[in-house]
Amino acid sequence: AQTVTQSQPEMSVQEAETVTLSCTYDTSESDYYLFWYKQPPSRQMILVIRQEAYKQQNATENRFSVNFQKAAKSFSLKISDSQLGDAAMYFCAYGTQGAQKLVFGQGTRLTINP
Amino acid sequence: KAGVTQTPRYLIKTRGQQVTLSCSPISGHRSVSWYQQTPGQGLQFLFEYFSETQRNKGNFPGRFSGRQFSNSRSEMNVSTLELGDSALYLCASSFSGMDEKLFFGSGTQLSVL
Numbered sequence: 001a002q003t004v005t006q007s008q009p010e011m012s013v014q015e016a017e018t019v020t021l022s023c024t025y026d027t028s029e030s031d032y033y034l035f036w037y038k039q040p041p042s043r044q045m046i047l048v049i050r051q052e053a054y055k056q057q058n059a060t061e062n063r064f065s066v067n068f069q070k071a072a073k074s075f076s077l078k079i080s081d082s083q084l085g086d087a088a089m090y091f092c093a094y095g096t097q098g099a100q101k102l103v104f105g106q107g108t109r110l111t112i113n114p
Numbered sequence: 115k116a117g118v119t120q121t122p123r124y125l126i127k128t129r130g131q132q133v134t135l136s137c138s139p140i141s142g143h144r145s146v147s148w149y150q151q152t153p154g155q156g157l158q159f160l161f162e163y164f165s166e167t168q169r170n171k172g173n174f175p176g177r178f179s180g181r182q183f184s185n186s187r188s189e190m191n192v193s194t195l196e197l198g199d200s201a202l203y204l205c206a207s208s209f210s211g212m213d214e215k216l217f218f219g220s221g222t223q224l225s226v227l
Contacts, residue, residue: 101162
């Protein structure tokens with residue numbers, strides 16, 4: 001079974017600084033998807049960034065980028081120029097097209113200090 | 115375009131009762147998935163429906179069931195509620211499934227007393 005591990009229950013960063021959230025996963029599949037979701041106090045899960053495993057190029061979305069290391073099964077999220085609105089729970093997730101479901105990590109609570 | 119709508123936002127039930135939660139996906143989306151979120155177990159997949167058919171099911175007891183209507187709206191039902199069923203239930207929709215982005219609703223917070 002696939003598993004996703006986020007080893008940092010909590011992280012904090014100063015506003016405007018850069019922070020990296022870690023995620024590792026375990027799978028025997030070769031074709032899959034990886035995601036970072038943000039869950040603010042409103043509880044709605046918001047997609048931050050998405051990576052297809054067959055793509056070697058790391059995904060980026062504005063201030064958000066990932067470091068995808070397929071051999072090491074590592075998928076970290078870098079947030080640059082942190083803003084107060086980035087404060088939330090961040091979840092790393094794994095999915096395969098055939099399974100049509102996501103496997104989530106336990107989450108990392110990110111605090112932004114003004 | 116309206117987002118994923120879940121009703122009700124909050125629900126309080128007692129043990130042994132049953133409950134029905136509703137999810138209206140984004141217009142045009144045909145895949146609806148349900149997830150349970152608890153502090154202890156985190157986010158766990160319940161089931162996924164596509165064009166009124168259950169395509170995938172998570173590892174939950176038979177007390178948890180769902181269905182999807184022809185307009186893609188989905189309901190999930192939990193019968194014989196247990197204290198451990200207290201959780202945030204999240205619904206997500208996409209056009210066809212995993213190769214599309216999933217859009218989540220704000221969830222239904224269920225408390226079982």
